[in-house]
Amino acid sequence: MTKGSSNENVRILIVDDEFSVRHSLTAWFEDEGYTVGVASSGKEALAKLAENKWDIFFLDLKMPGMSGLELQKKIKEIQPDGTIIIITAFASVESAVEAMQSGAYDYLSKPFDPDYLALMVRNIIERKKLKEETASLKKTIDVVYTSKEIIGESSGIQKMMEDIRAVADTGSTVLIRGESGTGKELVARAIHANSKRRYAPIVTINCGALPESILESELFGHEKGAFTGAQYARKGKFEMADGGTIFLDEIGNISPKIQMELLRVLEDKKFFRLGGSKELKADFRTIAATNKDLEAAMEKGEFRNDLFYRLNVFVIEIPPLRERRSDIEILAQNFLNVFTAQMNKPIARISPAAMKLLADYDWPGNVRELENAIERAVVVCKAKEIKPSDFPFFHARPEEEATTDDSLESLQRKHIKKVLEQTGWNISKAASVLQIDRVTLYNKISKYNLKKP
Amino acid sequence: MQNIVLIPIGTMKYDVADFLSLSLPGILHVPCRVLAEDIGLEPFYSSDRKQYHSTEILRELLPFAVGQEQHILGIMDVDLYIPILTFVFGEAQLNGRCALMSGHRLHQEFYGLPEDDSLYLHRCEKEAVHELGHTLGLKHCDNFECVMRYSNSIADIDIKRNVFCPGCSQVLGIPVLW
Numbered sequence: 001m002t003k004g005s006s007n008e009n010v011r012i013l014i015v016d017d018e019f020s021v022r023h024s025l026t027a028w029f030e031d032e033g034y035t036v037g038v039a040s041s042g043k044e045a046l047a048k049l050a051e052n053k054w055d056i057f058f059l060d061l062k063m064p065g066m067s068g069l070e071l072q073k074k075i076k077e078i079q080p081d082g083t084i085i086i087i088t089a090f091a092s093v094e095s096a097v098e099a100m101q102s103g104a105y106d107y108l109s110k111p112f113d114p115d116y117l118a119l120m121v122r123n124i125i126e127r128k129k130l131k132e133e134t135a136s137l138k139k140t141i142d143v144v145y146t147s148k149e150i151i152g153e154s155s156g157i158q159k160m161m162e163d164i165r166a167v168a169d170t171g172s173t174v175l176i177r178g179e180s181g182t183g184k185e186l187v188a189r190a191i192h193a194n195s196k197r198r199y200a201p202i203v204t205i206n207c208g209a210l211p212e213s214i215l216e217s218e219l220f221g222h223e224k225g226a227f228t229g230a231q232y233a234r235k236g237k238f239e240m241a242d243g244g245t246i247f248l249d250e251i252g253n254i255s256p257k258i259q260m261e262l263l264r265v266l267e268d269k270k271f272f273r274l275g276g277s278k279e280l281k282a283d284f285r286t287i288a289a290t291n292k293d294l295e296a297a298m299e300k301g302e303f304r305n306d307l308f309y310r311l312n313v314f315v316i317e318i319p320p321l322r323e324r325r326s327d328i329e330i331l332a333q334n335f336l337n338v339f340t341a342q343m344n345k346p347i348a349r350i351s352p353a354a355m356k357l358l359a360d361y362d363w364p365g366n367v368r369e370l371e372n373a374i375e376r377a378v379v380v381c382k383a384k385e386i387k388p389s390d391f392p393f394f395h396a397r398p399e400e401e402a403t404t405d406d407s408l409e410s411l412q413r414k415h416i417k418k419v420l421e422q423t424g425w426n427i428s429k430a431a432s433v434l435q436i437d438r439v440t441l442y443n444k445i446s447k448y449n450l451k452k453p
Numbered sequence: 454m455q456n457i458v459l460i461p462i463g464t465m466k467y468d469v470a471d472f473l474s475l476s477l478p479g480i481l482h483v484p485c486r487v488l489a490e491d492i493g494l495e496p497f498y499s500s501d502r503k504q505y506h507s508t509e510i511l512r513e514l515l516p517f518a519v520g521q522e523q524h525i526l527g528i529m530d531v532d533l534y535i536p537i538l539t540f541v542f543g544e545a546q547l548n549g550r551c552a553l554m555s556g557h558r559l560h561q562e563f564y565g566l567p568e569d570d571s572l573y574l575h576r577c578e579k580e581a582v583h584e585l586g587h588t589l590g591l592k593h594c595d596n597f598e599c600v601m602r603y604s605n606s607i608a609d610i611d612i613k614r615n616v617f618c619p620g621c622s623q624v625l626g627i628p629v630l631w
Contacts (some may be wrong), residue, residue: 007592024508024535030547032603033592087537111502111539115605 002030007033009054010125015045015071016060016087021110024057032118040065042074049078056124061095069095072102081131083124087112114222138199149186151334153346160187160316167314168231169195173266175251175290175311178318181368184289187316188247197285200244203237207258215258217274220265226275238271241284251311252292252303263307286311300441321363321370328359335374336386343378343429350377350386357388379429380422413448414439427453454523454589455487460494460514465530469556469577473528476578480616481585482627490517494531507544511553518550524588526552526581542580542604545587550593552584558607576607579615586617586625594621 012034014025022038029036037054039045042065057075059068066074072084086099092111099107100383104288106120150161167174168191176184192202196421205218217227221236254262270281286313297303301409321328332350341345350358356378363369377390416434421431431441444450457477461470470487487518492513497506510527517525533541534554543554559576561569582600594601599618604610616622616630623629 019537020508020536024537027544027547028535028538031587031593032476111534111537113605114538115609117538118603118605 002281007125008035009169010121010331011035011037011054012056012058012121013045013048013054014058015040015042015063015068015099016058016176017041017063018060021060021087028114028117029121032121034121042071043070046074046078049075050251052266053079054082055128056121057082057084059084059086061086062090062101069098069102070105072099076103083128085120097214109241141193141198150183150190152324152327153330153333154319154327156319156324157327163314163316164190165194167191167316168197170314171195171197171285173286173311173313175287176287176318178289178291179320179366180291181366182289182318182320183367184318187246187318188245188249188287188289191287192245192247192285193283195245197244199380201241202245202247203241203284204247204249205237206249208253212255212258215254219258220261220273222274224278225257226273231274233273236271236273238265238282238284239280242282243284245285245287248288250290251288252290252294256302256304259304263304263310266307266310268350321366325359325430328363328370329355331370332358332374335371336378339375339378345378345381346384347378347381347386348384351388354386354391357391376433379415379433382424409448412444413450416444416448417450419449420445420452454481454483454524454585456483456524457481457527457533458523459485459487459587460490460492460511460517460525460527460544460574461487462490462527462580463494463531466529466560469530469574470528472574473526473578473581477535477581477585479584480578480630488517488597491528494529495554499534502534504532505529505541506534507553507555509543511544511546511551514553522548524585525551526585527551528577528581529553529555530557531547531555540612543584545584547587547592549588552588554580554584556580559610564607575615576610579610579613580604581616581617586621589625591617591621591624596620 012029014022014029014036014256015038016022016025017040019040022040026038037048037052039048041063045059046058059071061068063071068086068088072086075084084103086095086104086107087110088095088107089110091107094396096107105124110115133442150157152158163319164187170331174188174191176187178184188204189202192198207215210218213227219236219238221232221234224230224233233298247263266286269283270279272279294303294308294312298305298308332355336347336350354377358370358373364394373391377386381387381390416430419430419433423433427441428439431438434441436444459473474485474487476532494505494510497509498504499506508531510533511618514525514527528598533544533553535541538575540558541553541555542558545552554577556573556577557563559580560573561567579600583604591601593603596602596618597612598614599621600613600615601617601621602609602613604613617625619625619629619631622631
């Protein structure tokens with residue numbers, strides 16, 4: 001008469017030549033619901049191991065025939081993932097050190113404190129679960145394979161994909177060049193996901209978006225008190241990227257001072273936190289991206305030659321969307337699938353006339369602009385297919401109503417009203433388009449006295 | 454289980470057996486009586502550890518479990534041990550007939566605090582129900598308030614309740630007192 005317990009799946013083998021130890025530990029673990037096996041010698045333990053796998057081993061240090069330490073080595077050869085605890089009545093520093101150096105999880109002196117024993121076994125089980133979870137997540141990473149997100153059949157994109165595959169596993173520094181909105185970060189992630197570093201993080205920083213002092217602290221981290229407001233020590237992006245990849249976006253926009261500091265880090269992978277005196281070392285791969293003409297910047301003296309050559313090891317050029325028009329249809333269809341699923345709307349396709357409109361447009365904002373256009377069209381579309389009228393930005397903007405009130409409040413009211421009408425007064429969608437919280441939207445509706453028709 | 458027999462062993466500061474004989478029937482739904490037996494403790498004393506060997510004493514109780522479908526609970530006030538652990542609050546035969554419990558570490562005085570008679574008896578009750586639960590086949594329960602939750606420290610005992618959780622009650626086939 002027992003309740004089912006997850007502990008039953010945990011198998012514990014107790015190896016001790018003393019009957020009373022085997023008996024009392026067995027009884028104690030069985031009360032906890034674990035599956036317990038016993039062996040009175042190393043030889044018997046190896047025979048049990050040949051029959052079954054065990055999760056946790058309790059090995060007595062001193063046994064006739066084969067000592068606990070000898071048995072530990074043999075178990076590690078047969079079943080490396082087993083957790084071994086050495087137990088002894090005669091604790092000595094030497095044997096404890098030897099046991100721990102040979103990979104024992106713990107070294108306990110008899111008798112044990114029951115609270116400590118219970119906690120230790122629970123910790124071992126927790127650790128085993130985490131290991132299994134990590135292994136399963138790693139498999140998921142392999143399956144997800146980020147480069148699937150890069151879509152296109154044009155020769156330009158196929159060439160780029162070949163480049164990604166070629167460089168991913170080499171560990172080389174990569175410079176990604178392409179106009180704004182072409183998907184440089186996606187390419188960086190694809191390189192990382194196909195490299196040996198894929199189980200470690202890819203850390204992204206937009207160098208162009210931050211003022212010099214903040215960028216410096218973001219990249220290198222800082223110690224407590226390094227500057228006003230530095231209340232705590234903080235790791236920088238290079239430290240966070242240890243073992244993985246750092247992606248330096250908009251590298252063409254950084255100041256000469258940061259350029260110099262970056263050059264030093266990229267060369268020897270050593271750096272100091274701001275206000276720190278200890279030199280830190282991190283193992284990372286560098287991927288940089290820019291939409292700027294770095295050669296022209298070098299000529300003007302705005303970008304350091306040495307940094308350019310350090311970054312310009314392997315270059316991947318992402319073609320702008322207007323140079324790969326054959327991909328527009330497949331990209332548009334993909335974004336349509338994504339957004340209809342997200343918004344749960346039954347829109348099956350983009351009409352031929354609307355698709356022609358998309359194919360003929362120049363897309364200065366590249367794939368990002370196309371993505372936003374499709375998202376917006378899915379929001380406003382009320383039919384089963386997207387029509388040219390769902391892309392109003394291609395047409396001349398209608399004249400604003402003649403009004404003498406050009407205050408910000410008035411414009412905000414009009415804009416919110418317009419979006420609410422476009423989304424059929426769907427508050428979630430309207431808030432999403434306006435990029436404000438739903439509660440904020442409710443407050444605005446109330447403030448401007450907007451009424452659902 | 455048709456009835457419970459409580460056997461006080463050695464000297465006890467309080468009449469724990471009398472208290473348990475009144476309280477256990479309400480929890481385990483069987484009659485309970487006290488049996489006076491003279492069981493000497495000297496053979497089970499370890500002068501090295503200054504404790505009594507729980508498993509050996511438990512073995513002494515086995516002959517009392519013959520005859521009717523009765524479960525035996527030995528009640529003591531001395532410190533108990535099993536060879537591998539520094540101490541035990543009690544010990545039981547899993548799915549067997551005999552159990553043993555000690556109130557030694559259930560006294561507030563043991564932890565350097567003023568004695569609390571009421572708390573002591575409540576702790577004894579929980580420990581008694583826990584060990585008898587093992588004799589009925591119950592293993593430790595994940596519900597931290599269930600009386601069958603493991604208790605390796607006095608805090609563990611104080612956190613849990615004196616009754617079986619609905620899951621354990623269902624396994625035993627007794628009314629839920631949760």
